[in-house]
Amino acid sequence: MLSRRALLAGGAAVAALPVDARAQDLSAAASSGVAAWPTQPIRLVVPFAPGGTTDLVARMLAQGLQDRLGQPFIIENRPGAGATVGSQQVAQAAPDCHTLLMSNIASHGIAPTLYRTLRYDAVKDFTHVALVVSNPSVFVANPRFAGPTLADVARLSREAPRGIDIASSGSGSSNHLLIVQFGQAANARVNHVPYRGAGPAMTDVIAGVVPLMSDSLPSAAGHIRQGSVRAVAMASAERHPAFPEVPTFREQGIDLVSDSWFGLSGPAGMPPAVVQRLSQSTLAVLAEPGLRIRFTELGGTPGALSPSGYTEFVRAEVARWAPVVRASGAEVG
Template sequence: MLSRRSFRRMLSRRSFVATSAALALPAQAQAPWPFKPIKLVVPYAPGGSTDVVGRVIAEYLGQRLGQNIVVENRPGKGATIGTSQVAKAAPDGYTLLVSNISAFAIAPPLYSDLDYDPVADFAHISLASFNPSVLVVNPAFEARTLADYIAYARANPDKLAFATSGPGSSNHILGVMLAMVSDTRLVHVPYRGAGPAMQDVIAGNVPSMLDSLPSAAPHIKAGKVRALAVSGAERNPAFPEVPTMKEQGYPGLVSYSWFGLSAPAKTPALIVERLAAEMQVVLKHPDVVRRWQEIGAESSTMTPAQYGAFVKAELEKATAAVKASGAKPE
């Protein structure tokens, strides 16, 4: 029979063992990342270029990781609402962002109340694609060239409207610059995403639109809208018949949008490195390369360090462009 003192010592030892086992259990039982679906936030409505790029990444990166990647569209305020959500998310690798020029380069100098820092609040993983913008019109609209479009705008000040995916988008800034260099007064009609904007142009509710080429591409090919000019330095291989703004007399209107993959700051380095390595493979996949070619996008792989430096440089360039354009949030 145990004495009271022996019983207490045995109980103390058992309690220590039980407590030690309980503390060790989570580390031993934790499955390797990713052990559950990953959320990929697209900070624009479905149908736009950010959404198109995001869904391709979700499909092929998910295959590489062996886990579902679920796209969540969170549009609003120049892509800043969805971007802010990711900045505040747990840095555990289960919330990612389709980062883009609007949220990371244009919004900071445009919005004084922005609640995230595009450099400090994110772990930047890889650039995915970059592409020019395109000016399109409803087929019933009279302009067939950029010169026609500008002539109409000059003859009808404050009447020619152009749609964009939203205030603070790269195409909003491009539209402001187009009006400045052509000495016209265009009317900006912002939407909550390129998809809804394009539908209104196709329906004839708005005569024209500045859109990123990937989301406009299928509508141009289907004849639902007519392309007047692209904003690249050279004609795009997917649409060689569409002249550039540069060659039509506006050399300062060379503009590109870009899209990439980012995570909240403090996401573990091993997860960032795994995502970056898999993105390198995804962006070289023949199906992804072909898809990018079809929509007029160009693939560009970067390491996390390179992409972080790229975002910082783009922010500096866009800050100067926004100030020069005089653009205001709407």
């Protein structure tokens, strides 16, 4: 099994890929016998509500793919149960390559251990096409929240009669587990407040309904820059170049690193020739300078893995997160 570091190292290679014109894309498709695909609009299922990182990444990717493939990409948000509802629907769809999924760390890395009755296999029931982007998690707070540091958050949680609420995009996400791990590491009394996506959760943090949130950096970046929320700590190994003023968890005495990833997948059994074309088109979109700049501004790192490489990546992530989930004590029926 490839190491996670080796799998992610392929991300540097995407910058060297040529940015093909659509005519070149179609010519290559014709020579491989898959020119007939796509024959209709492609449904891209996002297993979270609008407004979060998964939704944002999906819309950025979809624009590039529909320009290259000549068919509209229709975003369909199907939130619920830690991204497993939408993922299950895609696993059960016909493998005609017209239904795709924004697979992610919650649905395909954490859910296999967290959910006792999960109705799909994260590897066998999907065709994994490409890793799209990865990024760190960040704790953000309502600007009026009194605790500017993690030590303050922990202290205030112990002083409050019922602890302190911290929101996330939903149960089973890496941001959820970061909340649990923070509570354990800092001896803090934290209450996880799951939402059906990062967008609704962020809305309530800005409004002061919930004081804190654990979020993926791309969906939080704009709000941090606007000052509608305040960044408390970044869960990266080092300070993030897009937000050098934000201290890490480690700098604040909490040895935690947490990141999220998002990729493109479909039902098991998709034709290999079409999968290869879709993978090549995805990597070409990710190599476009404008998209790379946008991802960088949001704190994301574009991926570059072949279908086999992304499949191995998912398999490795299931193994990586299993002991973390068990140690957290989190479990969903």
